[in-house]
Amino acid sequence: MPTERAAHLRPVPAGRAAASDDDVLLAVARADRDAFADLYDRFAPRVFGIVRKVVRDPSRSEEVTQEVFGEVWRTATRFDPDRGAARTWLLTMAHRRAIDCVRSEQASRDRDERVGHRDRVRAFDEVAEQVETRLEHQQVRDALDHLTAPQREAIELAYFGGRTYREVAELLDTPLGTIKTRMRDGMIRLRDRLSAGVQGGPA
């Protein structure tokens, strides 16, 4: 076990740990390749993780993850720190790419599998060298635990399942208006609980 964990651990050079995600992305926008490697190290587990959750197929997930980082590199100059955090910019891009991937597929897919927690906990331990991400993971888990069950279900089916709100309503045999409200109220509750880490638009 320690040997397997060691393979995933990579020492973080002293200077890099101090820079904010925003600073690193701004450096990427100036074609700083070291900054891009740093950005990859910081975000690849979350990007790959959310892509994998939505897209499912492992090799397609790897392709989409590479495409996401390609788009990050290509369009980093469009990032405006006054409009939101680098983390938001990048992870929203990743999620949208994953969604586009599954919604363009014609074949019907079995997307009724509920999101399981156990596997994610085990996988997450292996990226434990990123203390910040581990803390965030715990905070998010805690915030989700404090939603009502229907709110949490609607949010998880949409976000991790890549479903439209109409697909969620059909799956749960629940009116559209109810689903919209659950999503909105649930997201507001999550925002309030996580507000220490959430940066909205300009004041």
Added chain:
Amino acid sequence: MNLHFDRDRADDTPAALHQLAGAYALGALPDEKRVVFEAWLEAQADPATRAEVAELVATAALLAAEAAEPPPAGLRDAVLAMADQTRQLPPPVVDLAAARDRRRPTWVRRATLAVGGVAAAGALVLGTATVVQGDLDARIDELERDLAADRELRSVVTAADAEVRHADGQDASVVLSASEGRAVFTAGGLAPAPDGRTYQLWLVRTDGPTSAGLFDAALDGVATRSVAADLSDVVAFAVTLEPDRGSTSPTSDPVVVVTL
């Protein structure tokens, strides 16, 4: 073509769009609805509304931490190698809002000055990226078109008499306003037009269809067309595939129809 559809007509009023904020933040809006929502959002005079949606979007991004898992070995090297072969977009160089009302030749001159480049052998140098004058012109044209379409979409969506019609069984809608004398047609899930062909939009009246222009789908499969016309006797919007110079009347069955 993607045939999923959305019969939720309760969102037809701009006020009701606010209720979609959670679904929007979760990426749970189909493309044609997302376009309308984003236009409505941009048009909001109260910055608190935009800020609230931005906060929900930021909150959704945090959910990705729940899914984190180690990426495959080898992906890192592939990503870094790809960066070495990929050109970055040039940084935005002009104040688009100010430049929008200026004639294009002046704007191009300002853009040239703003990047600090004295044209040398036809190339402008921006930091470590090199942009050829032709690329910059094309980009400015694209941005001008996007801004114009955006403005028109906003003015229609926020009009007091704005109405939305959705296609039956297809990912398409028309937002129309009689007071604006304008309609905005949006379709999602469109494949790029085949070589030598183009999409053509038609206004269908009882005495037949008239052309409302040629277009192609964007890379994400979404197409938006703004049409200024008297819509009082229009019964439907339709899209056909035509030869790439367009046709005077449709030569094939419609690929998309929105009945008004």
